[in-house]
Amino acid sequence: MISAISPFAILNAFIINTINCIWLPFRTVAQNRDLFFALLKRDFTNRTSGTGLGAFWLLAQPALQVVAFWFLLDVILRVRFPGNVSFLDYFLIGMIPWVCLSEVMQRSVRLYGEFASIFKKTPFPLELLPLLSITIAVTIYTPIYLIVAFILYDFSVIFPALIVMIIIFLWLIPIVYLFSILGLFIRDFAQVVPFILTMSMYVTPILYMPQMIPEEYQFYLAFNPFADLIALFHSLVENKQLPETGITLRILLEWLLLLAPAWWMFNRAKKHIREAV
Amino acid sequence: MISISLNGVYKHYYLYQNNIQRLREIITGKVGGKLIKALEPISLELKTGQVLGIIGDNGAGKSTLLKLIAQTSAPSGGNLQVNGRVAALLELGTGFHPELTGHENIYLYSSILGIKKQTMDELYDEVVNFSGIKNFIHQPVKTYSSGMFVRLAFAVATCIEPDILIIDEALSVGDGQFARKSFDRIMQFKDSGKTILFCSHSMFHIESICDRTIWLENGKVKMEGSPDIVVNAYKMDIKARTSSLPELHKPTPAPMLDEEFHMVEHPVEELATPQNAKLATFDKIRVYADNVEGKKLSLFNNQTNLSIEASYHSDPSIEVAQLAIAIHDENDHVVTSVCTLMDNVELCRDDKGYTHIKLDYPDIALLKGRYYLGVYLMCERCIMVYDEAIRYVELNVQQSGRELGVVSLPHRWS
Numbered sequence: 001m002i003s004a005i006s007p008f009a010i011l012n013a014f015i016i017n018t019i020n021c022i023w024l025p026f027r028t029v030a031q032n033r034d035l036f037f038a039l040l041k042r043d044f045t046n047r048t049s050g051t052g053l054g055a056f057w058l059l060a061q062p063a064l065q066v067v068a069f070w071f072l073l074d075v076i077l078r079v080r081f082p083g084n085v086s087f088l089d090y091f092l093i094g095m096i097p098w099v100c101l102s103e104v105m106q107r108s109v110r111l112y113g114e115f116a117s118i119f120k121k122t123p124f125p126l127e128l129l130p131l132l133s134i135t136i137a138v139t140i141y142t143p144i145y146l147i148v149a150f151i152l153y154d155f156s157v158i159f160p161a162l163i164v165m166i167i168i169f170l171w172l173i174p175i176v177y178l179f180s181i182l183g184l185f186i187r188d189f190a191q192v193v194p195f196i197l198t199m200s201m202y203v204t205p206i207l208y209m210p211q212m213i214p215e216e217y218q219f220y221l222a223f224n225p226f227a228d229l230i231a232l233f234h235s236l237v238e239n240k241q242l243p244e245t246g247i248t249l250r251i252l253l254e255w256l257l258l259l260a261p262a263w264w265m266f267n268r269a270k271k272h273i274r275e276a277v
Numbered sequence: 278m279i280s281i282s283l284n285g286v287y288k289h290y291y292l293y294q295n296n297i298q299r300l301r302e303i304i305t306g307k308v309g310g311k312l313i314k315a316l317e318p319i320s321l322e323l324k325t326g327q328v329l330g331i332i333g334d335n336g337a338g339k340s341t342l343l344k345l346i347a348q349t350s351a352p353s354g355g356n357l358q359v360n361g362r363v364a365a366l367l368e369l370g371t372g373f374h375p376e377l378t379g380h381e382n383i384y385l386y387s388s389i390l391g392i393k394k395q396t397m398d399e400l401y402d403e404v405v406n407f408s409g410i411k412n413f414i415h416q417p418v419k420t421y422s423s424g425m426f427v428r429l430a431f432a433v434a435t436c437i438e439p440d441i442l443i444i445d446e447a448l449s450v451g452d453g454q455f456a457r458k459s460f461d462r463i464m465q466f467k468d469s470g471k472t473i474l475f476c477s478h479s480m481f482h483i484e485s486i487c488d489r490t491i492w493l494e495n496g497k498v499k500m501e502g503s504p505d506i507v508v509n510a511y512k513m514d515i516k517a518r519t520s521s522l523p524e525l526h527k528p529t530p531a532p533m534l535d536e537e538f539h540m541v542e543h544p545v546e547e548l549a550t551p552q553n554a555k556l557a558t559f560d561k562i563r564v565y566a567d568n569v570e571g572k573k574l575s576l577f578n579n580q581t582n583l584s585i586e587a588s589y590h591s592d593p594s595i596e597v598a599q600l601a602i603a604i605h606d607e608n609d610h611v612v613t614s615v616c617t618l619m620d621n622v623e624l625c626r627d628d629k630g631y632t633h634i635k636l637d638y639p640d641i642a643l644l645k646g647r648y649y650l651g652v653y654l655m656c657e658r659c660i661m662v663y664d665e666a667i668r669y670v671e672l673n674v675q676q677s678g679r680e681l682g683v684v685s686l687p688h689r690w691s
Contacts, residue, residue: 035389
């Protein structure tokens with residue numbers, strides 16, 4: 001098998017897997033719309049069932065998290081930003097997308113374990129779950145984000161804020177397909193991801209502005225994909241334009257390069273999933 | 278029309294110590310772990326309307342084959358084609374979510390099977406009515422009793438108008454009325470010409486409902502053909518295996534040879550509610566040997582008249598129950614049996630639902646030995662058992678001559 005690989009074949013496989021990773025998840029959803037919506041509904045029911053406040057918690061959970069950070073940083077520590085930027089404005093524009101991103105990634109490593117009872121002994125389309133988990137989070141955070149952006153600015157930011165959520169959706173696709181497999185087969189991976197995400201939040205300019213990092217360290221932000229994403233979100237919502245080309249290109253390139261390996265991995269692991277959970 | 282076609286379909290899998298090993302295989306493509314050949318390449322074609330019975334010992338690959346056809350397990354190779362919607366009565370209720378209500382689970386489960394919401398809207402009432410748990414349908418299924426759970430699962434699986442039905446082990450689920458209802462439903466599928474795959478340890482059921490039978494052994498098809506021939510060969514094989522082995526090394530008991538007439542219970546079974554569990558019950562059974570009544574009778578070959586009187590009650594809502602009588606030897610092999618259905622006996626039921634019937638064996642032809650008489654109440658097709666009296670009477674037969682065997686047949690020398 002190894003001997004048959006030529007550079008052309010690899011490139012060919014790479015392109016096919018890249019296209020498949022974008023196209024096939026959506027096709028699966030289209031073919032199983034009713035199932036997809038039933039599961040979406042189930043997820044919301046699950047999150048709210050048995051609670052007194054019901055759907056309120058969907059909004060309250062992230063909101064309370066945001067309030068806690070705001071209280072710590074703005075009220076107690078009195079963090080002041082250069083150039084008269086309001087802490088709260090800056091913080092919220094980056095924090096809400098981050099909460100959404102990290103929630104999906106945290107869930108992704110346990111995704112197949114979580115749904116095992118449903119798919120293990122049924123002809124369930126396994127491609128559906130990663131996209132489902134992304135859709136759930138984006139559905140919850142999009143209205144929150146749009147409303148917050150509207151309150152902070154005006155109507156004109158609604159559209160850029162929507163673009164941010166769409167970018168999150170697309171950016172997460174290869175990540176979730178990859179993480180869901182790695183998390184299933186490597187238990188340590190599932191253990192370490194939440195920790196890495198927590199650490200990432202502190203090294204990413206969410207609670208502070210990139211300009212506040214000592215100059216000699218700013219260079220390292222280029223190696224943090226989350227820093228690029230947060231910069232992109234800020235630029236889109238605050239300035240309604242793309243950030244510097246380097247950032248945009250890096251995000252695009254990293255995403256494009258990840259699609260093929262993610263799909264390749266998922267596809268090969270698919271028939272093992274039912275036996276591994 | 279071809280309903281199911283398997284062309285060299287096989288299922289091999291590897292046992293891994295951990296998932297990391299598995300991941301290594303996924304990435305490098307190099308297989309590791311211990312190879313298990315669950316099913317060797319098998320080719321099979323099933324036409325619409327055929328009923329295929331699958332027999333074999335535990336671990337022979339029966340369930341693997343059913344799972345492949347139910348598409349809950351992917352074949353390792355070969356070409357598998359299934360034309361039509363499959364209802365699999367395998368491990369009923371998997372795919373249900375405990376937090377969701379019955380109503381929501383109906384939709385969730387049917388959507389996993391690929392049924393459109395509009396289609397399900399039309400079938401919904403039927404599912405709920407059939408399951409008989411209308412009052413609980415908006416409760417989370419975690420509050421259901423196991424019986425309610427099975428009923429709902431069975432209702433969803435069979436109300437979706439499947440083209441192919443997969444049955445593992447039992448021809449009915451639940452208890453009492455529902456067992457009867459689910460049995461009727463399955464028979465209805467058979468009568469309306471659906472393709473059925475039926476896997477069972479009950480050779481009696483295999484012979485009763487199948488058109489074709491395959492016998493699997495160690496993942497391979499050992500024999501294929503009409504049920505009576507295959508079942509017989511399988512029985513002979515079990516007999517040979519159990520008798521050739523020394524006592525100490527007997528394998529797991531010969532699969533159900535002794536349970537010819539038993540309804541094999543479904544693993545997920547409702548806790549029986551004794552009052553209404555049985556649709557028909559024995560009231561009285563009396564066995565006489567030349568007017569001597571008893572539970573232990575002495576008989577004389579070709580002289581004693583053996584007669585059995587039975588009275589039983591059957592629920593007026595069902596057709597009158599049929600009576601079957603079997604004589605077993607000490608190893609529980611059936612020596613002979615009779616049934617009111619096969620003999621076309623017209624059964625009368627009085628206003629209260631009681632039936633009285635008498636069977637005579639004049640000059641009993643049994644040869645020397647100890648036998649047991651069992652009496653069974655069965656459905657009008659003689660497949661489902663309502664009530665039974667196993668080893669009800671012991672018969673000790675004596676003879677004057679030295680003929681060998683179990684029975685003396687009518688004969689003439691010339």
